[in-house]
Amino acid sequence: MSFFDSVVEQKVRCKVPGCGKSWILDPKEIVENWKHNNYNVPKRMCGSCSQAYQKLSIQKIQCSTKFCEELIRIPPFQQLVAEKKNRPIKKQNLFCAKCQTRLKNIEDKKIPCRIKACTKSWTWFASSQLKNGGMLLEAKPDFRLCGTCFKIFQTLTSQHRPCRVSTCNRTWELDRMTQLESQIKGKKSEPKRMCSFCNSQFRKMVPKKEKCQISGCNKTWEWSPYGQLEYEREKENNSSLLPPRRYCTSCFSLKKTLKPSSTSCIKNNCPQTNEYSIEDQLEDILEKNPISLRRKMCTTCEKFYNHLKDEEISCQQKGCDLTWLWKKEEQFRESFYQEGKLIRSEAPTHYCNRCDDFLHNRSDTHVQCQSCESLILWTSRQQLMTELNLWVPPRLCPSCLKKN
Ligand SMILES: [Zn+2]
Ligand SMILES: [Zn+2]
Ligand SMILES: [Zn+2]
Ligand SMILES: [Zn+2]
Ligand SMILES: [Zn+2]
Ligand SMILES: [Zn+2]
Ligand SMILES: [Zn+2]
Ligand SMILES: [Zn+2]
Structure with a gap:
């Protein structure tokens, strides 16, 4: 057995980057190489790569620059590597040789963040400028968030906010971009909006002329759509709610010159008074009513009056057993003040009806x-x-x- 017979086969890793497989180097080949003083291990594909490679052909992709007609050739090996590395070729970002030269002369640009209140910017890469603008670089930058804003934006979710109509229970959706804007500007800048229902009603509403609340006045005041809306919403919970009463502008300015006052009690010598409201005063001014029309019983007198009852009183005529009726109105009129208290007087002497008639007719x-x-x-x-x-x-x- 010679030295070469002891050489064994060798497992060699596939030459395709990203492929973990290997192929077998035959001992005979090793020996043959050594005979030629070649001790390098050859680079080859594994079986499966080799099979895949056979099926691939050159791919031609158009240059990513807008309007550039150049084609970029992607050889099968590059395609195979991309597949093995699981990193697909970015066909939308491939530039031809000329365009790559152009790219070197274009500078990345800083574009202000789309949030107006933000002072930061995002980078508009030269490749994007070329790709979207063509060789004349005609593209306009997008409205984009800077990196910081984008990070905040991703943490946000749309929120529900109460309708700005104070009497409405509905909400509106505060979207993420608006939240971001107010966060950058400061919390207080969060917008106040109407819910969609109020908003659609509001569009259809027009200012209304409403009669002045003073009954003697023919002028009007303007009921704003917003005010109407507030009333409509409140009425949803309280169907008996009455529309608001207000002064016209002239009554309003007249009102400011008036002070709450009082009227004396209808009972003579009664020290009590009744409230004479500004509204009543206004009404009297407009209708030219004398103040005396406002006089009425004070609460003390009214209480006293309500306790009185018509009473049967014996006829003053001796021998007559008939009576006459002492009316409560009469009792009230004849009552008098003593030490601040209202006192009912003694019943007056009087003939009964029969006697009275007799005396008058005979x-x-x-x-x-x-x-x-x-x-x-x-x-x-x-x-x-x-x-x-x-x-x-x-x-x-x-x-x-x-x-x-
Ligand atoms: Zn392989
Ligand atoms: Zn090109
Ligand atoms: Zn920003
Ligand atoms: Zn609403
Ligand atoms: Zn008025
Ligand atoms: Zn009184
Ligand atoms: Zn009598
Ligand atoms: Zn006589």
């Missing part, structure tokens, strides 16, 4: 003396007394009476 008359035929006065009161069986009609005149 007139004094005369009867003839049965003895001297002179006339004797017969008063209506005497007639009433007779009616009540307290008196008898006279038969004799006073002088005849004396004679008897």
